[in-house]
Every structure is written in C-alpha cells, then in structure tokens.
Amino acid sequence: MGFGPLLLLASLEGLVTAATLALMALGLSLVFGVMRVVNVAHGEFFMLGAVVAWAVSTAFAGHPAIGFTAALLVAPLVVGAVAFLAERLVLKRLNYDPEATIVATIGLLYIVQQLALTFYGADARPVQPPFNPRIQLPWFGYSGYKLGVIAAAGVLLAGVWFVLARTRAGLVMRATQYDAETAQAFGIPVGRVYAGVFALGAMLAAVAAVLVVPVSQAHYLMGRDPLLLSFVVVIIGGLGSLRGTVVAALLIGLSDGIISTLFFSPTLAKILATLLVALVLVFRPQGLFGTAAR
C-alpha cells in the first residue's frame, strides 16, 4: 500500500476516534468547567450507555436500524437519569468539594461497574449497526458505518454548540461556569443547573457510546481508556472551550491514528504519541484555546 492510501486510512481511523472522543470529552468538559468536579465515573456513564444500547437494540426485532434508533433515544435518557440521581444524592451533599467528589465518583465507578457485571455480564456483546455497507476503495475496504459515525458526531457537536451559544439554557450554564456566586445572586438556580449539567455531560458520553458500540461492542470495562483520553482532550483543548475540545479531539485522534499507522512498532508509536501530546501540554500549559487553567 502506497503512502497516500495509508494516510487516508490513518486519517479515517483517526477521525472515527476523534468523533466519539469529542462527544465524550465535551461532556466531561461541561462538568469539569461548570462544576469544577473531576468526574472519574464519566467513563462508566459511557459504558452504561453502551450496555443500555445493547439491551435496547436486542429488544427490537426487525431491521437493526429500529433497535439502534431506539437505543440512541433511550440510552442517553437512562444514563442521564442515573447521573442526575447521583448528583442529587451524593455530589450535592459534598458541596462539590474537589477532593471529596473524586472519592465519591470513584465509589460511583465501582458501583456502576459491578452492576453492569452482575446484570449485563462479563462478555463483550455486539450491537448491529443500523447500516453497514462495506466501502471498497482501490487499496482497502472500509466500514460505511464508521463514516456514518463521523457524520453523526459532527451533527451532534453542532447541536451542542447551538444550545450552548444560542439558547437561554446555554447562557445560564455559561454564567454559572463563569461565576457561580454572581449567577446565584442574579436568580439562577445554581443547584439545578449543576444537576442538569451533570446529567447532560453523562448523556453526551452515552450518545458517544451508542455511536461507537456497533464498532467495538459493549463491555463492562470499556470505560477506562476513553475516560483517560477524554481528560487529555479536555485539558489540551483548554477548559471550557468547545472549539478547543473538538480541535484537541481531532489532534489526538489523528496523531494517534497516523503515528500508529505509519510507524513500524505499534507500542513504540503509542509511547511516542503519548509523549508528544504530554509535551504539547508542558510547553503550552493553558491548552490550545483556553486561558490559564485554574
């Protein structure tokens, strides 16, 4: 395979990673940005989204698209509800203390993981893609569904941008992020905003999971690596910057895709890609688009 096709394959793979990563990281960034909470359980919301997607899609007979569409609607709602409850029952009572919430969300991680293991099981289970024409290029074949994932993520990201930038709900969120006390003084119900943001963040992770699950199955331990990558994306992008998050997801997805495709040793490629991204942060600590991290 020549260099051109190789680069094309690498870019496609990178884009798929970037698409779901951007959605998931955006959820984390909202929670992180607005509430200052390091949500270690964010990866478990992602996993829960995938597991619910499997449960819902297998409940429907007929064309896979029916089950998948149902999953796309139900999974975020279920996961959002779980997150909402967790916020009201635990995080709120901790006054969003940064250190206490780390412990609490680790606790939440254990609980969600065990429940998934007990009720869903330890096996990796596939979900049928709603459509999956195999696209045969002159050099290799590629999954049509993966291209669909890229497109869907693009649409969803645009939607989130619209909500944040153009609606009253978005304004309220941004005001709370900017200064919670002043927002409270102006009559914004900060507590409810927090609960809403936490749920919304979890829902974004769940949507990302539903999109990715026809590619890479639902498994009860699938949350960890995307969580770590999301953290990286959020910080590289600069806290609270939607544009930064998307650009960082692209940067990380593509660099990982391209380096590991072009490099002869996959593990060495991973090491180099990780170092590279770490050094970007070392020499640009505020991230690509953020103001100095607080």
Place this chain on the structure above:
Amino acid sequence: MTDARKPSSFLTSSVSRRSALKGLGATAALTAAPGFVRYAQTQSSAPIRIGFQAHRTGIGASYGRWYERTTAAAVKAINAAGGINGRPVEIVTEDDGTDPARGAEVVEKFASQHKVDLVYGTLFSHVVTGSAPAAGELKIPYYVVSEGYHVASGKLNRWVIQPGITDVRAQCRSVAPWISQNVGKKITMIYPDYAFGHDHRDFFAPAAAEQGAEVIAQIAIPPTETSFTRYFPQIPAGTDVIYHVMVGPAVLTFVKELGEFYGGRGPKLFGFIDSLEAVDMKSPGLDFLEGSHFWEGMPRYLQADASEAERAYRDAVGLDENGAAANDPRDVSTNAHMFGCWETLYIIKRSMEAAGYRGIEDRQKLIEATEAITELEEGVEHPQGPKRFDGKIHQVFGVQNISVVENGKLNVVHKTAIEDGLYEPEADYTTQSF
C-alpha cells in the same frame, strides 16, 4: 500464640487433633477396638477443602464464570462418586479480580485463614506469576489452569503445577505442521504486545520454520488498543495466512475489522479461539470468518464423533450442542479452556489417592504424587483426550483441535497428536527442594 489468646482452641485446634491422630495412625490399623475406628472415621470424613482462586471481576470475568461452573460440576461428580479418599470435596472461592497483587493476597488468605488443603483454578498468566511466590513461601500446592509457558519455563517454583491444560508452546508447535501443509507457508502473525503474545511469537515462528513455512511479518498490538484497522496495512502483500491471537474485550472488533478490511479477498486466517471465547460465532460481523480455521483446546460445538465421556462432561457442566449454557443460548462458554478445571480436579483426586493424602502435612506428598503421573487415559476424568504429564516441568501435554467455521459453527477437521506438541524441557522442578 494464637492458642495463647484463645484457650479454648487447645481443645478444638486441628493441629492437636492431627498430632493425636498421628500417634494413633500406626496402631489404628491394628487396633480393632470400635472406639478407635469411629474416631478415625469422623476424622476421615471431614471435607477436603480446595481454595478456588477465581476471576470473578476484572478482565478475566468471562472465563471466571465458566471456570466456576465447570468446577462446581466436577466437584459434584466427584462427590457423587464418593469424594476423594472417602472424603467430600468442598470448594472455597475467593475473587482475585484478575489482578496479580490481589492474587497473591488471596493465596495467603487461603493458606493462613481458610486453611484449605490446596489452591487451584487460576487462568490468567499474570495472576499465576504474581501468586506463585506466595504459594512457594507458604508451601501450599497451587494447581493452575492457565495456558502460558510460565509454569513449564521453570521460572516459578515446585508448588506450582499445571496438569490439566496444555501450554502455549505446545499449542503452537502442534498446529504449525497442519498450517503449513493445509493453509499456507507465508505467515503473518498478529498478537498482543505482552508476554502471552510473545510466547506465541517465540514458539510458533521456529516451529513453522521446521515445517518449511516462514513467518514473514510479526505485528505486536499494544494491549491498550481498541481498534485495529490501522495496523492491517503492515500485513505484507505476499501473506498466505494471518495467524491471529488476541485476548481481552476488543477481540471481536479485531476480527470484524479484519473482515471489513479484506472483504473475503485477503489472506486465509488461522486464529486461536481465545479471541472468541464466550463470544457467539453468529455475532453480527463475524460472517466473514466462514471457512477460516481456529485452534480449540476442546471443541465448543458438540461433534458427531464425540465420546461418551465428552458428552457426559458437557451435560454435567450444562452445555447445549452449540457450547452455550443449556438454559441460555446467548451465554456462550469458554470450552476451549474450562475443561482444564474438570481435568485438574480429577488429577488432584488421583494424586491425593496415590499419596494417601490426609491433611496439610501431606502437601509435599501431594505434589510428588502429581509429579509421578505420566500417562493419562481419555475417559470420564479426561474428556478432552489422552494426556502425557511431564513431572519435570509440571506441565501436561495433549491433543489439540483444529476447527473450521462452517455455517457459523466450528467443526473439528484435525486432531493433533500428543507428540506434535512435545518439546525439550528447559527446567526440572523435581530437583528443587520443597
């Protein structure tokens, strides 16, 4: 010091009971007094307790679930047939979280707190390796049902023994001739970039070379990877066969992406079923595997020529003819590995009977009795097939199955001979002191 704090334990301590028995032991056989006999019988009917180090959580949980079921079935069968030395077998299970550090702690818990007779049942090689030092220090027999080369390599200790399942090195050697004669001679290997994968790399390539085949590329995938398409361009164009082995939850992605990439026009495939253990062969996206070959330790699908013993084993464990749970066709087994639990428990029984095992003071005799085993016949105790045990490297050798995917089922097309897998031992545990 335990006794000093608990005066009552002078009366109930098993140590004092045993030392009493020891004193009696020599004369008990000669003494026909009824009182003695009754005493000896109550002693000998106390259960034999086996500590089962199970992967209930963590990455090995799919395997762990089936290891537990197989273990329960084997113990039920053994107990129904009178137990071991007339004593019932009792399983004490602890979760190791598929984690080597916790594994070692669990071994200590078994030895010091549960005071079991022996520890058994671990699959994942890092848990075995992590737990081995604890087993050696506490001098407790550790019967593992793993499949790496770690036991046979001689790097562990005399208390660790693997009599129920063959190791990777033997598996690689066994399948190499068949691959080169039936599938192709230019081979590209894809394996996870850690010890298990490296064992495949190190042992398959020379075995293939002996057969006139050639490994033309080796692609080691980082275990943190969840998508694989990006590595497929590294597969050289002249490849006849892709030899693939993967473990972990992403394996299904791996085979699916391979299918998407080549679309049925690529090289032939030979895989280790480890990639698809507990995964339904009819899962969406796996259709392209049709016609490809897999190594199986024991066939997942019931074969037409299956022996009576194999059928009995499958019924006891609760497998339907597709190798799924009889009561849930979506709950697919890990039959290529879990038979090792069944066979290992029978080895334990056989060794205990040979050693005249009475209690933990006979642990050393137990290991020696297992080391003395050589040939194992196919049958109820060994439904997977006949085996040969090498006491020097604490490793068993057996037949391997090569299966082809037909109509979404695996059909055995070739059984290798025990000799195919034999190799020159690199160690001798029997020269180690206990």
Place this chain on the structure above:
Amino acid sequence: MNGTASARVWLLHLAFIAALVAAGFLLPDYHRGVFSRILVLAVFAMGYNLLLGYCGLLSLGHAMFFAAGLYGAGLPLYHLGWGVPASFLAGVAAGGGLAFVVGALALRTVGVAFMIVTMMFAQVVYLTTLYFTTWTRGEEGLVLPPAARRVGFGDTVLSLSDPTSRYAIALTLFSIVLLAMLRLVRSPFGRTLAGIRENEERMRMLGYDTFRAKLSAVVVSGLACAAAGAAYGLLFGYVGSGFASIQYSILPLLWVLVGGAATTLGPLLGTAFMFYVIDYASGLTTAWLVLVGAALIFVVLFFPKGILGTVRERWLKWLP
C-alpha cells in the same frame, strides 16, 4: 507550636510505631502478612500525600514512581544478579531520577494540567514496561527467586520471603518514612510547601523560589514511592506491568483522600481501610464492588476531609 504540643505529636507517632511492633507478635498469620503489604503500600501513599496533601499538587501518575522502584530494583536483581541492598538503592535512585525529570517538565503546568501531564508520563512508563517485554515479561511479570531475596549480615542471613523478617523490614521502612515525613512537614520546608498550597503567588512575592520547592517535593515524593515499589518487589518477589498501570496511580490518591490528606497517619489508615473493605466485602457477596463503592461514598459523606482529616477538623486540632 510549643514544646509540649510537639512532644505530644512525637509521642503519638512513637506509640503508634510501638503498637505496630506489638501487632507483629499478636496478629494472626494472615493479618500479619496483610499488614506487611499495607505498611509498604502506606509508604507509597505517604509519598503521594507529601505532594497532594502538603503541596496541593494532584498527580495522576504516581504509578510511574512506584514502578520505577519496582523495576529499578527487580531488573538488576533478576538479570544482573545484584544483591538486595544494591537493588533496593537502584530502585530508589531510579524513582528519584525519574521524579526529577518528570517534575522539571510537569511543574511547568498547574492544576488539572499537572494532573493530566503526570498521567500521560505514567502511561509512557507503563507502555515502556510492555515494550520491553523481552526483559520485563510485560504484564505477566517476573518472579524474583527466593534465593536472590536474601541479605547477609556476617553469618546471619535474613530471608525476605520469611514472614517475620518481612514484617520487620516493612515496619522499619514504614517507620523511617513516617518519622521523616513528620519531621519534614514540620520543618521550614514543609511550611513553605503548605504556603504554596494555600497561595503560591503570595509565596513567590515573599521571595520564595516556589518552583524549586515544588520540584524538591516531587523528588522526595518520587523517592518515597520508589522505595515502596522497590520494597514491594523485593519483599513479595513479583514484578509486573500491572503496578505501572493507571490503577496504581489512582489507588494512592484514593488511600490518601480516604485516610485524610495532609495528615501523617492518614495514608496508612486509608490503605488499611481500603484493603479490609475489599477483603471483607468480597467474602460477603460476589457483587462486592458495590459494597466497596458504597463504603467510599459513605465515608466521604461523613468524613469529607478523609477520616483523620475530619477527625482533626472536628475534634483533635493538634493532629499533624
């Protein structure tokens, strides 16, 4: 702080160590073995606590320092036949060196960026242990042979695989690090770190070289964590990649936060608490992770500053 208060603090710690010495004789075998591990892991947690508790730096990469000690000690012992003391020192030195490099780079960042940079460096270390599987055996790991895990003092030979000497060594290491930490955090250097935690800008304006102080803290923390890693490998005879994974970066964070950040005894308490919660819960039910998760949430709801941190806040204000 007056003399009597200071004496009370030192007495408390010495009494605590004395109690652990006594426990070595009184505990049943299993729990003594468990405590050997907990004491070593508590050293890891104490090293972490110096950075998180006293300097306010949240790292998500401390597994790399533990692993540096583990491999720094384990590999020379296994491959080069080094003795136990030399291997231990090599492990500690490896951790110190790594901490210096990582600190010099990562301290250019602050807050959450520091957390992420350290996490990524740790990921690099983890992948490196896998990349060199030929020597490390990757995730499967290496068993350090008992014959090599012996120290000779003249005619007497101390075997690290003997449970009694293992407990003694673990306790010795723990006591040294505990007293050193106590001394350190009550020294001017410790107060500088606390000042940085509360307001770095002000410290800088007061003329402190805060970067240098923070770098020193990272290096001391790395040394302690590496000492724990080296001791863990040598005492328990196993070296594997799992100890370099993200899990072992999160664990010390958890132990410290549960026990109480910026308390000297909190790390041990947190480590022991987590061990026994897991040990007990997994005996009760197969779904034991739910109990562990619930226990964590329960603890943090009632002890938001960690167990000892909250005890200090509410009742014992003099606790260090």
